[in-house]
Amino acid sequence: MINSDNDRLTSWNNGLTKQSIIDFLNSTVEDGSNYIKPEDRIATFDNDGTLWVEQPIPVQADFIFQALLKSSLKDPSLANQQPYKAIIEKDNKYLSLILEQQPDAIMDLERAIARQWSGTTPNEFEYEVKKFLTTAKHLKFNVNYTDMIYKPMLELFDLLKSYKYRIFICSGGGRDFMRVIAEETWGIHKENVIGTAPEYEYQNGTLKRTKKIIGGISLGPGKVEHIFASTGRLPVIAAGNADGDIEMLDSAKYKLLLSHDDHEREYAYNDGAQKALNNAKDKDYTVISIKNDWKKIF
């Protein structure tokens, strides 16, 4: 068992972290107190910063900002409103309020998102996302975003599947954005993607986005609520990298916290993850160090 598991995690360095994952998985399929019935074997993963690079800004923030920028060029009356103004002026101080989930900034952003995409059909939105993903490049690495998915995590997906775990992605980001890439890049069906989502209305044979968000933001306790609503369960295994993942991690039996500590090959930062990192020992999080645990990142 352990040999073939090692074969699957080829981008991982041998060590305590890798061994801990393999040991836990083994214990859930063998007789004993850790045994998990096959139907209960679900694993949930955060997306931004857990499955792909989230610095200098999360991929979806880039997508949204680019779309809003285009709209402000078409409709100059927007240029004096937030967040358009900050996007046009590259006002990083304001933009970081959004990224830090400051309520007023989020309210402005949500209004702009509603303006931008309400009335959109699923196909129209998918087309926009695909176009963005084939053209946008990462600032530091100058590659497409989908080339910045962490290879070790994809190997972990394969390992989990070999143990008959069903994998769900649960992100604070937009569900429908992620669903566009889920099958091709993660090998995970769209229905296994959970995230913040707009309401749709079905009228005259067509689904169209409304201005509303349905079921709240999928962050913090919202992640657990979204996971239960989608799956009817809490996860056996959960993986995240930020404070917004704490409740999801705590709801799982086995908790993986990714630490961004590799300035050279990726980024080194703990903004927005300090609480999670501080809690790691008390709460029995298995911390994955990108620097030490990953032989290859991409």
Place this chain on the structure above:
Amino acid sequence: MINSDNDRLTSWNNGLTKQSIIDFLNSTVEDGSNYIKPEDRIATFDNDGTLWVEQPIPVQADFIFQALLKSSLKDPSLANQQPYKAIIEKDNKYLSLILEQQPDAIMDLERAIARQWSGTTPNEFEYEVKKFLTTAKHLKFNVNYTDMIYKPMLELFDLLKSYKYRIFICSGGGRDFMRVIAEETWGIHKENVIGTAPEYEYQNGTLKRTKKIIGGISLGPGKVEHIFASTGRLPVIAAGNADGDIEMLDSAKYKLLLSHDDHEREYAYNDGAQKALNNAKDKDYTVISIKNDWKKIF
């Protein structure tokens, strides 16, 4: 192919309906204009009246009415309020308003449901449902409700799975009630069960139901909205038996409408299904006649 498909549908009579299902499925996996990529192969089924008997009242209505009756015995002040009063007095006139989705009656029912189950944890609710299902008997057949699931439909599930379709149940009824039986009786994971659902709040490590319904009632256009929200797709195949299924059927490529026309072995009725049955020809619904198409029902 067709021989082994026949072997799977053993409770179905040979004839146009059975052949139509097999032919359609074959056409979706063979080269040609009907071909469906594996990731797109999803099928959605209504529950009450499509997967099990819904007469004289739907199973969940029995569950809810029994629970509310018990509460009214504990708290006599409820006895003069609706729907408690009607349940105590077996006032079928009022109760049928609920079953026909009359807005005022539904509002009373929703208030009673919120009173009954808000604050409940998933485990507590599951325990109640299991207890009900092991004790309650059907009025006419005097068997447990789970013994009244249509065998031909379970065979169709197996056939669909052999064509690599992923099956979702999409009911107007309560998602969490159905999830209790999904794995054991349908062989379908909880996450593939879609329905009307309460909001949950995650606090202090515990999920508890609130008084709110999330995402609206899963009926009519709401079924399509729920299916898209859960799966990111519209169905290739949809099966229903009532007017509340029309939008779901119309959103699918292949539409199965179950007709309850067997007074002897089940029930013969078309209340709440007249529009669907009238539309069948124009809208190319494949009508399944229980009387003619099913050799065995249970």
